[in-house]
Amino acid sequence: xxxQQEYRDPxxxxxxxxxxxxxxxxxxxxxxxxxVCGTHTMAIYQNGIRSLLPDKIxxxxxxxxxxxxxxxxxxxxxxxxxxRPDTIVATFGDMVRVPGSSSSLLxxxxxGATIKxxxxxxxxxxxxxxxxxxxxxxxxxxxxTTAPTVAGAVLTAEQIKLENFYVLCSHKTMPGPMSVLAGDxxxxxxxxxxxxxxxxxxxxxxxxxxxxxxxxxxxxTGFEPLDVLQGVLMLTRQVIAKLAKVxxxxxxxxxxxxxxxxxxxxxxxxxxxxxxxxxxGDIPESGLQLRxxxxxxxxxxxxxxxxxxxxxxxxxxxGEILKGKVRPADCRLFRTACTPENPVGACMVSSEGTCAAxxxxxxxxxxx
Amino acid sequence: MCLGIPMQVKxxxxxxxxxxxxxxxxxxxxxxxxxxxxxDYVLIHAGFAIEKIDENEAHLTLKALREAxxxxxxxx
Numbered sequence: 001x002x003x004q005q006e007y008r009d010p011x012x013x014x015x016x017x018x019x020x021x022x023x024x025x026x027x028x029x030x031x032x033x034x035x036v037c038g039t040h041t042m043a044i045y046q047n048g049i050r051s052l053l054p055d056k057i058x059x060x061x062x063x064x065x066x067x068x069x070x071x072x073x074x075x076x077x078x079x080x081x082x083x084r085p086d087t088i089v090a091t092f093g094d095m096v097r098v099p100g101s102s103s104s105l106l107x108x109x110x111x112g113a114t115i116k117x118x119x120x121x122x123x124x125x126x127x128x129x130x131x132x133x134x135x136x137x138x139x140x141x142x143x144x145t146t147a148p149t150v151a152g153a154v155l156t157a158e159q160i161k162l163e164n165f166y167v168l169c170s171h172k173t174m175p176g177p178m179s180v181l182a183g184d185x186x187x188x189x190x191x192x193x194x195x196x197x198x199x200x201x202x203x204x205x206x207x208x209x210x211x212x213x214x215x216x217x218x219x220x221t222g223f224e225p226l227d228v229l230q231g232v233l234m235l236t237r238q239v240i241a242k243l244a245k246v247x248x249x250x251x252x253x254x255x256x257x258x259x260x261x262x263x264x265x266x267x268x269x270x271x272x273x274x275x276x277x278x279x280x281g282d283i284p285e286s287g288l289q290l291r292x293x294x295x296x297x298x299x300x301x302x303x304x305x306x307x308x309x310x311x312x313x314x315x316x317x318x319g320e321i322l323k324g325k326v327r328p329a330d331c332r333l334f335r336t337a338c339t340p341e342n343p344v345g346a347c348m349v350s351s352e353g354t355c356a357a358x359x360x361x362x363x364x365x366x367x368x
Numbered sequence: 369m370c371l372g373i374p375m376q377v378k379x380x381x382x383x384x385x386x387x388x389x390x391x392x393x394x395x396x397x398x399x400x401x402x403x404x405x406x407x408d409y410v411l412i413h414a415g416f417a418i419e420k421i422d423e424n425e426a427h428l429t430l431k432a433l434r435e436a437x438x439x440x441x442x443x444x
Contacts, residue, residue: 007430012433039369121414142369146369148418197418251429
């Protein structure tokens with residue numbers, strides 16, 4: 001794979017860790033960095049990075065798994081739609097097993113609903129072309145990396161004049177919750193490992209307001225082990241030098257201004273709206289909804305349906321875990337009532353969820 | 369969910385490209401990127417090329433890394 005082997009070189013990783021140990025030796029105390037993206041969470045667990053870092057550096061996981069931050073009410077809405085006659089729910093695979101208040105899409109599928117797992121939103125458009133007799137509802141979940149692909153699917157559906165393609169939209173945007181967490185007095189975060197591919201779209205400059213307001217170091221970091229180690233080293237250097245600025249480690253993909261064409265696509269189809277984040281609550285302007293001119297694709301408007309009242313699962317600490325305040329092992333359901341086979345909370349369902357990663361790899365990674 | 373796979377563009381027809389990695393080929397939309405040509409490396413996410421991979425920057429990052437580490441070790 002292009003560049004992937006080079007960015008996984010164990011020899012270089014060893015040297016990087018020596019450099020990190022040297023830099024951190026002149027620092028008293030512990031610095032806490034948050035990786036905001038679920039793909040970073042997986043990379044850190046998979047490569048056992050926590051166990052390699054000096055004791056003075058603590059990594060915590062944030063609200064960066066789109067499936068995990070999707071509120072229970074959204075799952076209930078998708079479940080209700082899947083029960084409609086002549087309806088096909090098309091979704092990325094992770095959403096299927098997320099428990100709603102009383103059911104999940106997987107349970108509905110077993111009961112006879114048609115749920116199709118797709119790799120691309122364009123596959124959902126193809127489904128709609130192939131099944132003119134059915135309503136196709138695509139579950140629009142994901143951050144700025146994924147939202148433009150859904151915008152592209154909506155524009156394609158518009159172009160070919162599809163009348164049976166809908167999106168149940170719950171897209172979210174990243175810098176908002178990072179500001180909320182940076183301003184949370186209970187949570188002391190000394191720096192952010194900023195998401196790699198969200199930043200490919202929004203650009204590294206998007207974190208400048210966060211740095212200006214909260215004086216928190218931000219390093220846009222890639223997903224390979226050497227990327228993560230270098231990102232941590234860059235954050236550590238900023239903390240020691242008492243600096244707070246935006247830096248980009250992942251320069252082979254991320255530009256300061258981001259991908260303007262993707263941004264234009266996103267803005268053509270979506271507009272900002274308030275959004276509810278599981279565990280964090282409502283954050284103004286942190287969601288995306290279809291613009292009025294595309295409202296004929298909006299499943300929530302066009303396919304009205306009664307949705308059950310939300311029942312949150314008692315004892316599940318997903319909310320606190322998503323804020324980085326507690327670790328999965330602190331939850332009494334973890335490994336007992338809540339397992340990957342029988343998940344209670346979303347963090348155990350998604351392969352990128354902190355609980356699923358910790359279950360699979362152990363607390364510092366690579367143990368299981 | 370934000371995983372992106374680096375793939376090489378093999379053929380382009382209008383806004384769709386066939387991209388390859390390790391012998392696996394897949395169609396991807398080029399709706400989101402500009403000035404892409406056959407042979408370029410792109411990052412594929414959910415059936416779309418979301419950005420080109422800058423070969424020069426990829427090498428510069430590694431080079432800078434090696435140099436910085438060499439200097440660090442000499443100083444030790």
